[in-house]
Amino acid sequence: MDRLKLDWTHLTADAVGPDHGITEAELEALREPSAAALRAVRARAEQDLRFQTLPYDLETHGRIAEYAEAQRGRFENIVVLGIGGSALGNRALHTAMHSPFHELFPGEGLPRLFVLDNVDPDLIGEFLDRVDPSTCLFNVISKSGSTAETMSQFLVFRRALIERLGEEAHVEHVVVTTDARTGVLRPIVEEAGYASFEVPDGVGGRFSVLSPVGLVSSALIGIDTLGLLKGAAHMDERCRTEDLLENPALLYAAAQTLMQREKGKPIAVTFAYGHRLRHLADWYAQLVAESIGKRLDRAGREVFTGPTPVRAVGVTDQHSQVQLYVEGPHDKWFTLLAIDQPDHQVAIPTDFTDRDALAYLGGRGMGELFHAEREGTRIALTEAGRPNLTLSFPRVTEHTLGQYLYLMELAVAVMGEHYGIDAFDQPGVEAGKVAAYALMGREGYEARRAEIEAARSQRTPRVCG
Amino acid sequence: MDRLKLDWTHLTADAVGPDHGITEAELEALREPSAAALRAVRARAEQDLRFQTLPYDLETHGRIAEYAEAQRGRFENIVVLGIGGSALGNRALHTAMHSPFHELFPGEGLPRLFVLDNVDPDLIGEFLDRVDPSTCLFNVISKSGSTAETMSQFLVFRRALIERLGEEAHVEHVVVTTDARTGVLRPIVEEAGYASFEVPDGVGGRFSVLSPVGLVSSALIGIDTLGLLKGAAHMDERCRTEDLLENPALLYAAAQTLMQREKGKPIAVTFAYGHRLRHLADWYAQLVAESIGKRLDRAGREVFTGPTPVRAVGVTDQHSQVQLYVEGPHDKWFTLLAIDQPDHQVAIPTDFTDRDALAYLGGRGMGELFHAEREGTRIALTEAGRPNLTLSFPRVTEHTLGQYLYLMELAVAVMGEHYGIDAFDQPGVEAGKVAAYALMGREGYEARRAEIEAARSQRTPRVCG
Numbered sequence: 001m002d003r004l005k006l007d008w009t010h011l012t013a014d015a016v017g018p019d020h021g022i023t024e025a026e027l028e029a030l031r032e033p034s035a036a037a038l039r040a041v042r043a044r045a046e047q048d049l050r051f052q053t054l055p056y057d058l059e060t061h062g063r064i065a066e067y068a069e070a071q072r073g074r075f076e077n078i079v080v081l082g083i084g085g086s087a088l089g090n091r092a093l094h095t096a097m098h099s100p101f102h103e104l105f106p107g108e109g110l111p112r113l114f115v116l117d118n119v120d121p122d123l124i125g126e127f128l129d130r131v132d133p134s135t136c137l138f139n140v141i142s143k144s145g146s147t148a149e150t151m152s153q154f155l156v157f158r159r160a161l162i163e164r165l166g167e168e169a170h171v172e173h174v175v176v177t178t179d180a181r182t183g184v185l186r187p188i189v190e191e192a193g194y195a196s197f198e199v200p201d202g203v204g205g206r207f208s209v210l211s212p213v214g215l216v217s218s219a220l221i222g223i224d225t226l227g228l229l230k231g232a233a234h235m236d237e238r239c240r241t242e243d244l245l246e247n248p249a250l251l252y253a254a255a256q257t258l259m260q261r262e263k264g265k266p267i268a269v270t271f272a273y274g275h276r277l278r279h280l281a282d283w284y285a286q287l288v289a290e291s292i293g294k295r296l297d298r299a300g301r302e303v304f305t306g307p308t309p310v311r312a313v314g315v316t317d318q319h320s321q322v323q324l325y326v327e328g329p330h331d332k333w334f335t336l337l338a339i340d341q342p343d344h345q346v347a348i349p350t351d352f353t354d355r356d357a358l359a360y361l362g363g364r365g366m367g368e369l370f371h372a373e374r375e376g377t378r379i380a381l382t383e384a385g386r387p388n389l390t391l392s393f394p395r396v397t398e399h400t401l402g403q404y405l406y407l408m409e410l411a412v413a414v415m416g417e418h419y420g421i422d423a424f425d426q427p428g429v430e431a432g433k434v435a436a437y438a439l440m441g442r443e444g445y446e447a448r449r450a451e452i453e454a455a456r457s458q459r460t461p462r463v464c465g
Numbered sequence: 466m467d468r469l470k471l472d473w474t475h476l477t478a479d480a481v482g483p484d485h486g487i488t489e490a491e492l493e494a495l496r497e498p499s500a501a502a503l504r505a506v507r508a509r510a511e512q513d514l515r516f517q518t519l520p521y522d523l524e525t526h527g528r529i530a531e532y533a534e535a536q537r538g539r540f541e542n543i544v545v546l547g548i549g550g551s552a553l554g555n556r557a558l559h560t561a562m563h564s565p566f567h568e569l570f571p572g573e574g575l576p577r578l579f580v581l582d583n584v585d586p587d588l589i590g591e592f593l594d595r596v597d598p599s600t601c602l603f604n605v606i607s608k609s610g611s612t613a614e615t616m617s618q619f620l621v622f623r624r625a626l627i628e629r630l631g632e633e634a635h636v637e638h639v640v641v642t643t644d645a646r647t648g649v650l651r652p653i654v655e656e657a658g659y660a661s662f663e664v665p666d667g668v669g670g671r672f673s674v675l676s677p678v679g680l681v682s683s684a685l686i687g688i689d690t691l692g693l694l695k696g697a698a699h700m701d702e703r704c705r706t707e708d709l710l711e712n713p714a715l716l717y718a719a720a721q722t723l724m725q726r727e728k729g730k731p732i733a734v735t736f737a738y739g740h741r742l743r744h745l746a747d748w749y750a751q752l753v754a755e756s757i758g759k760r761l762d763r764a765g766r767e768v769f770t771g772p773t774p775v776r777a778v779g780v781t782d783q784h785s786q787v788q789l790y791v792e793g794p795h796d797k798w799f800t801l802l803a804i805d806q807p808d809h810q811v812a813i814p815t816d817f818t819d820r821d822a823l824a825y826l827g828g829r830g831m832g833e834l835f836h837a838e839r840e841g842t843r844i845a846l847t848e849a850g851r852p853n854l855t856l857s858f859p860r861v862t863e864h865t866l867g868q869y870l871y872l873m874e875l876a877v878a879v880m881g882e883h884y885g886i887d888a889f890d891q892p893g894v895e896a897g898k899v900a901a902y903a904l905m906g907r908e909g910y911e912a913r914r915a916e917i918e919a920a921r922s923q924r925t926p927r928v929c930g
Contacts, residue, residue, distance in 0.1 A: 005930030012927060084784025099591045103569060117781050121832040122861075123740040125809025126564045146822035149780060152813045152834055155826060159814040184822045251929050266796055267732070267773055275588040286785035293789025306793040308732055309786075310775055315614060316582050318897060319549025320751035321774075324758025327893035328771040331731055344590025348617050349624040357611035357649045360907035361620060367586040369617055369905065376901030379917060383896065392930075396587075428792035431848065432783060436841030440834065442825035452844060462477060464716050465470030465857075 002394040004235070004403045006248050010382045011255055011333070011389050020265075020330060020385045022258050027244070030258065030418075034250040035242035037417030041410065048424060050202035051409050054210040055232035055402070060197070061225060064212060067175070067195060068219035073109055075137040075173075078220045079127075080115040081153040082141035082213075086177075087117035088286050089209030089405070090217045092279035096401055097223050100275055110222045111137075119149045124156065133160045133173070139217050141177040143199040145184030148436070177212045204424050206287045207409050210402070224398040231402025239410050248407050253414035255389060256288075259333040260307050261418075263387070267332040268307040269325065273314035273374045276396050277337045284408050285309035291412045291423040298420055305419055315373045322377060326384045334381060334388035338374060341395045342367050467859040469700070469868045471713050475847045476720055476798070476854050485730075485795060485850045487723050492709065495723065495883070499715040500707035502882030506875065513889060515667030516874050519675040520697035520867070525662070526690060529677060532640070532660060533684035538574055540602040540638075543685045544592075545580040546618040547606035547678075551642075552582035553751050554674030554870070555682045557744035561866055562688050565740055575687045576602075584614045589621065598625045598638070604682050606642040608664040610649030613901070642677045669889050671752045672874050675867070689863040696867025704875055713872050718879035720854060721753075724798040725772050726883075728852070732797040733772040734790065738779035738839045741861050742802045749873050750774035756877045756888040763885055770884055780838045787842060791849045799846060799853035803839060806860045807832050 013021035045052040080090050094113045099105065103112045116127060138157050142150045161170035171193050178185035180198040189196045197212035199205075208214065210232055215225045239249045259265045268288065270281040293306030312321050314336070325332060348369070350362030361369065381388050393400045416423025438448035478486035510517040545555050559578045564570065568577045581592060603622050607615045626635035636658050643650035645663040654661045662677035664670075673679065675697055680690045704714045724730045733753065735746040758771030777786050779801070790797060813834070815827030826834065846853050858865045881888025903913035 003930060005928060007926065007928045007930070009924060009927045015924060083781060087781075088785065099595065100588055101591055101595050105595050117784075118740060118778070119780055119831050119835050119838070120738075120740045121807045121809040121811045121830070121835060122804075123565055124831055125807075125811045126566055128811065129809075130564065130566050130570050144822075148826065148834060148838070149784075151823055152826045152831060155814050155816055155823065156811060156831070159816065184820055188817065245929060248929050266794055273585075275583060275585045282785075289786050289789035289793075293793035295792035304792065304794050306789050308775065308789065308793065308796070310773065313583070315584055316548060316552075318894065319582075319614075320553065320747075321754050322897060323891045323893040324754035324771050324773065325893075326896060327760035327769065328754075328758035328773065329731055329769050331773070339587075342586045342590075344586040344594075346586045346590045346593065346621060349620050351620055351624065352653065355649050356908065357609075358616055358620065360902070360905055361613065361617045364905065365586070366584050366589055366617060366621070369613060369901075370584050370586060372901045372904035373584070373613070373897070375904055376899070377897040379900040379920075380893075380897035384893075426788045428788040428790075428845075428849075429783065431791060432787060432838070432842040432845035434841070435844040436834075436837045437825070439837035439840055440825055440829065443821065459474060459480060461472065462474045463470060463472045464710060464713050465468060465472070 002397060002400050004248065004400060004407065005392045006251060007390040007392065008251065008255065010378065011387045015382055016385045016387045020263055021387050022255070026258055026262055027254065030254045031244050033418065034244045034254055034414070037253070037414045038242055038247070038250060040417055041413045048202050049413060050200060051207035051210070052236065054203065055229045055236055055406065058229070060212060061215065061229060064197065064215050064219050064225065067216070071137060071220060075111050076135040077112045077114060077131060077137070078217055079136045079138045079157070080113070080141065080217050081138055081150050081157065082115070083117040083147060083149045084286060085205030085208055086141035086150070086213055087115050088279070088283040089214040091115045092283040093214065093218050093223055093228070093401065094221060095279040096276045096396055097398065098221070111220065113217060113221050116153060119152055124153065128156070128160060132164070133157060134164050136173060137220065138174050139177065139220070140174060140185070141213055142185060143179050143183065143205065145178055145186070145188070151184070175216060177216055206290055209283070209405055227398030228402035228405070231399035232406035234399070235403040235406040239407070249410035249414055252407065252411040253418060256307060256415055257418040259387065263333070265331050265333045266308055267310055269310045269312055269332050269334045270337065271312045271314055271317070271334055272337040273370070274337065274339045274342070274396070275313070277339065277393070278313045280337065280404060281311040285311055287408060287412050288415070290426050292415055292419055292421065293428070294421040295428065296421070298422060303421070305421060314377065315370065318373065318377055322380070325386060326380050330385065332386065334386060336374065336378060336388060336390045338390050338392045339396055340392055343396070467862060467865050469713065469865060469872065470857040471716060472855040472857065473716065473720065475843065476852045480847055481850045481852050485728055486852050487720070491723055491727055492719065495719045496709050498883065499709045499719055499879070502718070502879045503707055503712070503715060505882055506878045513667050514878060515665060516672035516675070517701065519668065520694045520701055520871060523694070525677060526680065526694060529662065529680050529684050529690065532681070536602060536685060540576050541600040542577045542579060542596060542602070543682055544601045544603045544622070545578070545606065545682050546603055546615050546622065547580070548582040548612060548614045549751060550670030550673055551606035551615070551678055552580050553744070553748040554679040556580045557748040558679065558683050558688055558693070558866065559686060560744040561741045561861055562863065563686070576685065578682060578686050581618060584617055589618065593621070593625060597629070598622060599629050601638060602685065603639050604642065604685070605639060605650070606678055607650060608644050608648065608670065610643055610651070610653070616649070640681060642681055671755055674748070674870055692863030693867035696864035697871035699864070700868040700871040704872070714875035714879055717872065717876040718883060720798070721772060721876070721880055722883040724852065728798070730796050730798045731773055732775055734775045734777055734797050734799045735802065736777045736779055736782070736799055737802040738835070739802065739804045739807070739861070740778070742804065742858070743776070743778045745802065745869060746776040750776055752873060752877050753880070755891050757880055757884055757886065758893070759886040760893065761886070763887060768886070770886065779842065780835065783838065783842055787845070790851060791845050795850065797851065799851060801839065801843060801853060801855045803855050803857045804861055805857055808861070
């Protein structure tokens with residue numbers, strides 16, 4: 001069976017020297033804390049870290065599959081109205097499993113997928129202008145139902161549907177994923193009679209891709225969601241061992257922790273070699289940034305910690321970011337996502353063989369070139385003392401994707417223990433939300449608005465315009 | 466006329482405190498060096514910094530416009546075969562000026578644009594499987610003609626065209642942008658009789674968007690390329706003054722320099738508020754990373770310097786990265802790209818007014834919400850002591866885009882002076898290329914290959930798999 005492989009040869013002091021690479025002693029010192037962290041995380045699997053139970057929730061999966069089956073052939077377009085954890089996983093799975101040109105050529109009776117994770121009027125307005133809502137099924141995703149972006153989109157598209165189809169018929173064009181009992185959307189679901197699924201308790205938004213949040217849209221576009229769950233369950237089993245070197249989640253969490261804490265590298269680059277993997281890097285960026293980026297540790301001390309995730313795509317960004325990666329500050333470590341076996345073979349023709357700059361390409365596969373460039377970059381990074389780990393997908397399948405998603409979720413939960421912070425809240429998002437409410441004139445936020453206006457009037461504007 | 470505006474109120478010590486914000490004294494100390502840097506850069510406008518002359522090259526522009534006019538209605542698809550500086554500007558202009566759904570609904574006889582800046586077989590193979598090459602015009606862009614990615618694509622698509630259309634007819638489906646005299650592609654152009662344009666001397670790849678590199682594909686998809694040049698020329702005029710506070714390029718270069726050198730912030734976030742602006746951040750990431758990310762200063766001393774560009778999209782990444790930005794390490798500064806006046810208005814319907822979480826949205830424009838969220842985030846960043854600058858586009862037009870592109874090019878050239886490095890080379894890319902050649906078995910790289918194999922055999926693999 002296809003198993004993800006973590007090659008950390010070039011993360012070590014052996015490969016990149018002791019200033020930048022992990023020593024045996026450093027790794028040894030994290031052995032017991034890693035085992036303890038795993039126990040702590042595992043102990044909460046039925047409480048606030050219920051993402052660990054999702055791979056086994058076949059009952060929910062069955063309901064999703066049944067719903068998706070009943071919708072087959074009914075809609076040209078599936079439209080996700082969600083943002084952050086209610087969008088990034090959905091997009092990542094679509095990009096990984098479908099053609100880059102899927103929306104142009106959906107083929108085989110499959111619908112298109114649009115993930116509208118913004119309230120930019122130039123995005124939403126264009127969609128309204130060009131896509132007939134009666135060809136769409138809207139998957140509204142918000143646990144609380146109070147996410148301003150998602151709810152304003154819901155109001156807009158619900159009205160567009162009703163105008164086009166009438167109050168009664170519009171109902172079939174909406175499926176809501178929200179809290180089972182509380183929140184704004186649940187009573188709306190009950191009144192209107194929308195199809196709905198539940199965001200399970202104890203599963204944070206950024207850990208919810210394997211819940212109905214990520215599975216409903218995936219099932220609707222023909223992804224094998226059971227394969228995802230099986231892959232995740234496989235990784236869950238693999239991550240039972242407390243042996244740091246045998247447990248991929250413990251190993252990855254240790255790598256991140258040591259790179260930031262011991263090697264002074266605040267930047268974590270996910271370098272996705274493969275168009276299909278590129279949105280996994282976006283999904284992971286949210287997971288790690290929101291989980292570990294924290295002002296306070298668990299004792300309430302100011303620590304201002306957390307890695308900054310950077311997303312790159314290979315080979316593309318070799319011609320954009322690699323100059324900096326190889327020669328710039330020693331403040332980064334790298335995770336290369338690799339695909340051992342691409343789905344396509346493209347032969348490079350043997351033409352212009354008299355030209356030295358072309359002759360070596362002819363007769364080779366484009367996959368060989370792609371692989372040589374990844375290896376070349378890996379070698380250049382290593383020789384420049386830049387620690388890097390290669391995480392390989394034997395092939396990109398639902399099973400290996402499920403493995404990856406679960407691996408990273410568990411690794412980030414373990415990182416939370418190493419960093420000593422609460423990986424499951426996001427207090428820093430609140431301030432901006434409140435200020436936006438105040439600026440929008442929401443009831444109850446008048447005092448904040450007055451405060452903002454006072455601050456503005458006191459400050460001298462500095463403008464070059 | 467629409468002028469870009471730089472609001473740096475919240476970059477100052479006044480706004481975010483002296484640990485994180487720029488003081489008057491720091492700015493004052495950069496006044497004379499800024500003027501000197503500008504003179505140094507301006508003095509090279511006819512030598513190796515010829516990007517400064519591009520806004521005025523109306524003769525070349527005329528030839529491009531004429532060529533594009535002659536192709537009107539002939540092709541369904543324009544396909545850029547290029548990478549790095551031969552792709553990022555092309556994509557950024559397309560995204561800024563066209564609908565996000567342009568490829569699905571090109572409308573008005575305009576072709577689609579595909580920028581295939583990778584050799585991922587799963588990308589190129591899918592394109593070959595799904596798009597008939599006889600509907601495409603391929604714009605091959607490489608100054609030297611030895612870029613492995615672009616040339617392997619050229620070999621593949623040239624052969625596909627010839628198989629479909631024959632040797633003679635295929636010629637009309639290719640337009641090459643390459644060096645006027647030297648390199649691998651020029652003689653191929655001459656032999657085959659392809660249409661061609663020149664990458665001008667003294668213009669580095671990442672500074673070439675306003676040359677035929679960026680203009681040919683733009684003209685072919687109906688972008689007002691003259692507007693781009695006029696906008697750039699307008700910014701060029703605006704950046705004649707040596708007064709730091711009046712010259713946007715000097716101001717931006719000073720901001721970046723002070724943020725990294727005096728405030729210890731190695732990460733530069735471009736936070737694009739607006740789907741249309743998001744690929745500008747990708748274009749800028751290459752410009753600044755390759756230009757400033759350097760191991761050696763001009764005296765040959767090891768400095769390992771350069772900011773790490775990070776790309777974010779508002780409001781989307783508020784639900785992904787803002788937690789980290791507000792609460793994480795004080796190692797970032799922010800450039801918010803803003804649009805004063807979006808092209809679309811989307812009204813949020815007044816429904817469910819009995820629900821507090823929805824009532825404040827009804828009757829407002831989505832643009833108001835979008836604006837309030839940007840301001841809310843800006844306020845949260847500022848209050849958390851995170852310095853930020855807002856660069857506003859009054860509207861997104863060819864003119865304002867031209868202003869932006871030129872502003873950033875000039876600012877990065879000036880940064881090169883402040884950082885004391887050569888902003889116009891990219892020695893760090895070479896190592897990876899050479900290793901890839903060696904792995905591909907290119908003639909002349911046998912010794913390097915042996916070296917790589919020896920290194921591999923000596924190192925103990927560390928794998929969790």
